[in-house]
Amino acid sequence: MKNKEKIIEEFQKVKNLGFVKSSRKNNTGIGKTFEDYIGVIENNLDEPDLLGYEIKSHREEATSYVTLFTKSPNFPCKANAYLNSNFGTPYEENPSLNKLHTSMFASKFNTYSGKYSFKLINDRLAKVVKIGVYDINTKALINDSVGYTYECLGKIIEKKLKNLLYVSAEREYREGVEYFHFNKAEIYTNPSLDKFLDLIDKGLIMYDIRIGSYQSGKNYGKPHDHGSGFRIIESNIKLLFETHESIE
Structure with missing residues (x-):
């Protein structure tokens, strides 16, 4: 069968x-x-x-978002640690450690921690989808060094x-x-990478960052990805x- x-x-x-x-x-x-x-x-x-x-x-x-797949950014090396240490916010119960939980689209800016705006950047020329970090007031780009290559995204779409x-x-x-x-x-x-990228550009795919820090054990202080990934409304x-x- x-x-x-x-x-x-x-x-x-x-x-x-x-x-x-x-x-x-x-x-x-x-x-x-x-x-x-x-x-x-x-x-x-x-x-x-x-x-x-x-x-x-x-x-x-239901009309909620469903997860297409979870995947940590594939560039640069130790991307999660970089994002969390530079743009995360401290845990209330453990201010020495950071967490970074936010959702973003390519079609609009979000607001985070009263200081940043996050927005996906689909760079078709460079063939990467980047996590753009902007000044919340001026919308000036602060950082776009973290993200996913088209090759990485295409492989996981085909596989998963x-x-x-x-x-x-x-x-x-x-x-x-x-x-x-x-x-x-x-x-x-x-499924196709082209369709995936078009849906990102149209603001129909949401990206969630869900990074925390281990607060005990041998990995204390290291980043802990709780399921960062791409999501879409069920009907889409x-x-x-x-x-x-x-x-x-």
Whole structure:
């Protein structure tokens, strides 16, 4: 049996279960629940989740952002440490260490720490997507030395998102506990770097920096990437792919 047929069969098995209890509270509960039932082991690897397919799940009524992939900047060396030490803000409970949590787009400036504005820079000539740090008042560029090469982005898109199973679920509450019925799915295939870059330029892809510092143990003081990466509103995910197929 081919992987596509197998992944459809596995989805339909879960669908036929009807409503199932959430495996975890909060927003990540839906994804964890479906992955538990379909047999995915939770991980942060760059590999697809199961049988060559990346799996994303969402509540039918949701209009939130979904993570396409997480990846630390690939230039320069020790990029996370550089960003955090130069532009991060101290932890309230441990002022000697920094954290840097902010979201940005290529289409507009954000505000951070009352001092900086962050904005993605898609430099098509240099073939890089850079993290631009600007003065919050004048919008003068302070730094754009950190980012991703097109080669890096293209490889992870091809590797992580080549095949995507996108699952929808109804939900209901029973005595305060969330239950899901995974009732619909779509298979998306053939993403492209060109489409990804166009979506960045249009402001449809958001980039999150999620860098902290280890506050104990052997790595004390070193940067800790909590999942910096690229995200998109659920309803726009189809714009990244050439083809899709609905599964009932």
